[in-house]
Amino acid sequence: MSLTNTVCRLAARPVGLPKPSDWEIVDEAAPSPADGQFLVKVSYISVDPAMRTWMNAGRSYVPPVEIGEVMRAGGIGRVIETRHPDFAVGDEVYGVFGVQRYALSDGRDVTAVDTTLAAAPVHLGALGISGLTAYFGLLDVGRPQPGQTVVVSGAAGSVGSIAGQIARIKGCKAIGIAGGHDKCSWLVEELGFDAAIDYKAGDLRTQLKTHAPNGIDIFFDNVGGRTLEAGLARLARGARIVICGAVSQYNAAEELRGPANYMQLLVARASMTGFVIFDYADRYGEAVVHLAGWLRSGELQSREQVVHGDVGDFPDTLLALFGGQNTGKLVLALDGGAR
Amino acid sequence: MSLTNTVCRLAARPVGLPKPSDWEIVDEAAPSPADGQFLVKVSYISVDPAMRTWMNAGRSYVPPVEIGEVMRAGGIGRVIETRHPDFAVGDEVYGVFGVQRYALSDGRDVTAVDTTLAAAPVHLGALGISGLTAYFGLLDVGRPQPGQTVVVSGAAGSVGSIAGQIARIKGCKAIGIAGGHDKCSWLVEELGFDAAIDYKAGDLRTQLKTHAPNGIDIFFDNVGGRTLEAGLARLARGARIVICGAVSQYNAAEELRGPANYMQLLVARASMTGFVIFDYADRYGEAVVHLAGWLRSGELQSREQVVHGDVGDFPDTLLALFGGQNTGKLVLALDGGAR
Numbered sequence: 143m144s145l146t147n148t149v150c151r152l153a154a155r156p157v158g159l160p161k162p163s164d165w166e167i168v169d170e171a172a173p174s175p176a177d178g179q180f181l182v183k184v185s186y187i188s189v190d191p192a193m194r195t196w197m198n199a200g201r202s203y204v205p206p207v208e209i210g211e212v213m214r215a216g217g218i219g220r221v222i223e224t225r226h227p228d229f230a231v232g233d234e235v236y237g238v239f240g241v242q243r244y245a246l247s248d249g250r251d252v253t254a255v256d257t258t259l260a261a262a263p264v265h266l267g268a269l270g271i272s273g274l275t276a277y278f279g280l281l282d283v284g285r286p287q288p289g290q291t292v293v294v295s296g297a298a299g300s301v302g303s304i305a306g307q308i309a310r311i312k313g314c315k316a317i318g319i320a321g322g323h324d325k326c327s328w329l330v331e332e333l334g335f336d337a338a339i340d341y342k343a344g345d346l347r348t349q350l351k352t353h354a355p356n357g358i359d360i361f362f363d364n365v366g367g368r369t370l371e372a373g374l375a376r377l378a379r380g381a382r383i384v385i386c387g388a389v390s391q392y393n394a395a396e397e398l399r400g401p402a403n404y405m406q407l408l409v410a411r412a413s414m415t416g417f418v419i420f421d422y423a424d425r426y427g428e429a430v431v432h433l434a435g436w437l438r439s440g441e442l443q444s445r446e447q448v449v450h451g452d453v454g455d456f457p458d459t460l461l462a463l464f465g466g467q468n469t470g471k472l473v474l475a476l477d478g479g480a481r
Numbered sequence: 482m483s484l485t486n487t488v489c490r491l492a493a494r495p496v497g498l499p500k501p502s503d504w505e506i507v508d509e510a511a512p513s514p515a516d517g518q519f520l521v522k523v524s525y526i527s528v529d530p531a532m533r534t535w536m537n538a539g540r541s542y543v544p545p546v547e548i549g550e551v552m553r554a555g556g557i558g559r560v561i562e563t564r565h566p567d568f569a570v571g572d573e574v575y576g577v578f579g580v581q582r583y584a585l586s587d588g589r590d591v592t593a594v595d596t597t598l599a600a601a602p603v604h605l606g607a608l609g610i611s612g613l614t615a616y617f618g619l620l621d622v623g624r625p626q627p628g629q630t631v632v633v634s635g636a637a638g639s640v641g642s643i644a645g646q647i648a649r650i651k652g653c654k655a656i657g658i659a660g661g662h663d664k665c666s667w668l669v670e671e672l673g674f675d676a677a678i679d680y681k682a683g684d685l686r687t688q689l690k691t692h693a694p695n696g697i698d699i700f701f702d703n704v705g706g707r708t709l710e711a712g713l714a715r716l717a718r719g720a721r722i723v724i725c726g727a728v729s730q731y732n733a734a735e736e737l738r739g740p741a742n743y744m745q746l747l748v749a750r751a752s753m754t755g756f757v758i759f760d761y762a763d764r765y766g767e768a769v770v771h772l773a774g775w776l777r778s779g780e781l782q783s784r785e786q787v788v789h790g791d792v793g794d795f796p797d798t799l800l801a802l803f804g805g806q807n808t809g810k811l812v813l814a815l816d817g818g819a820r
Contacts, residue, residue: 202748399739409540413755414743414746414754
């Protein structure tokens with residue numbers, strides 16, 4: 143079998159938003175599996191804000207993608223050639239396959255995907271890392287109690303949209319922060335958020351005061367910057383800030399903006415806690431049972447925005463994410479543009 | 482009895498460091514106690530960094546001192562006139578008596594001071610709010626385990642010097658951050674800190690790396706700003722940052738500096754938690770028993786720096802605090818300049 147792989151490699155460390163010259167898209171011969179390996183044809187690539195952080199040098203929760211390396215990405219594909227005892231040709235699998243058409247794997251951290259349960263993109267969204275992040279971030283780090291007020295920033299994104307819905311399921315008042323009327327309508331009308339705040343329409347702090355008159359018990363933050371500061375300014379006594387992401391800061395070319403009013407943590411006797419989803423790997427099963435149950439019962443809605451294209455469309459798809467153009471989980475389908 | 486009271490009132494809200502014109506020092510007739518009240522002659526005034534925050538308008542953990550009000554301050558004094566059944570003339574008491582010579586009280590939040598146990602200034606330091614703050618901040622918020630690395634900023638201050646010593650008592654490695662060689666020597670040689678870092682001598686981050694090679698488990702922060710950022714940059718997995726104060730920021734005339742690298746909370750799966758000592762009021766007794774025991778056994782050293790003067794010396798004494806001139810607990814003794 144002689145296959146041509148299309149690969150998206152990191153060519154340079156971006157300053158600010160990634161430029162075309164920060165990427166190198168190349169065709170090369172697909173590798174052949176050695177003993178204990180298999181080859182996956184990637185069908186769907188997960189496009190996530192955190193990817194931008196992987197492109198930077200320096201200490202983070204995962205090593206940086208090195209210059210010249212295939213860009214890291216979670217994805218779903220099908221095994222097309224195998225010399226691994228546990229993976230058969232035709233298996234649909236999830237793994238960190240990278241932004242490429244064909245990926246070699248030794249099976250580590252690769253899991254089976256049951257597409258009879260839900261379509262493949264859902265396994266990148268509500269039933270994938272996004273859903274798991276929302277689940278453990280909200281429930282384990284946030285510790286919601288019925289009747290509490292939960293504010294989610296980046297609420298129309300893949301993690302935020304699920305976090306807010308889980309808050310509702312757990313009997314909390316769920317308030318989303320998102321950009322634009324359409325996203326806000328979707329949050330309230332489709333997903334059942336109690337309220338949604340359009341940060342582009344009017345002062346965020348004033349709107350938070352209106353919708354969270356008794357203060358915020360849990361602030362689930364995907365955004366950082368001024369949004370985090372607005373949340374800090376309205377904390378209820380004993381509040382928990384769950385630090386999930388900081389999408390407003392990922393493309394900052396200069397020094398990041400720290401929350402200038404972090405001393406509100408003292409005023410409110412509150413905490414701000416970071417987490418990394420991989421730490422919960424041994425409890426993914428428990429979470430998926432709940433998430434799948436809520437999807438089945440209709441309590442949880444999953445939305446995926448699937449961009450049809452090729453490996454070469456990855457750079458623009460990533461930029462669309464930072465332009466706030468997606469609603470729900472952004473996925474790049476490697477189907478050559480819906481052919 | 483016709484007594485002249487000297488009173489220090491807040492005349493204006495300071496921008497940056499308080500100026501002489503931000504204060505009004507006036508002589509006026511001392512009040513007479515009504516039924517259920519008593520009059521205290523104040524002997525010692527507690528001088529604390531947090532005082533600067535009380536001078537600002539806006540939401541905090543206590544209401545701001547209003548313009549024209551007597552400056553708020555904890556103090557120790559003696560009851561000299563009483564119409565309160567629980568307080569007798571001659572009683573030595575602690576209370577928030579304000580920066581003035583004579584204070585009227587209804588007994589609320591006033592506690593007896595046992596000067597046979599320790600000298601009065603110690604009751605403002607290790608056995609007072611400073612000691613209690615160190616005790617509950619380190620033990621309840623920080624939750625130290627034996628063998629963990631505890632870094633205390635503002636370590637030569639009233640709270641920091643005690644927090645570091647309690648860390649040692651609990652079997653932790655205690656590292657202090659302070660300004661200048663003398664303070665650092667005192668921390669290590671007198672108080673038994675494992676190490677002290679002079680932030681004025683060399684790069685703080687490099688020094689933290691040297692002294693906390695395995696990372697910081699608890700960062701007890703009294704300073705904020707760049708110091709907090711240096712701590713964030715060296716957190717161990719699962720670290721706790723205890724937000725006790727932010728003395729580097731209290732006199733900022735412009736917007737405060739938030740910790741630009743707060744996303745290290747995510748990288749380290751760490752938390753940053755604020756607390757207010759008043760919440761622990763029903764457990765003060767428990768803490769004082771331990772603190773007094775450690776003082777008695779010599780495990781805990783208390784140092785008070787007593788400035789002898791009058792009410793009119795309060796503004797300069799407060800400035801000395803922000804100039805980093807004190808070691809240990811700063812106290813203004815109203816004895817007219819050691820007469």
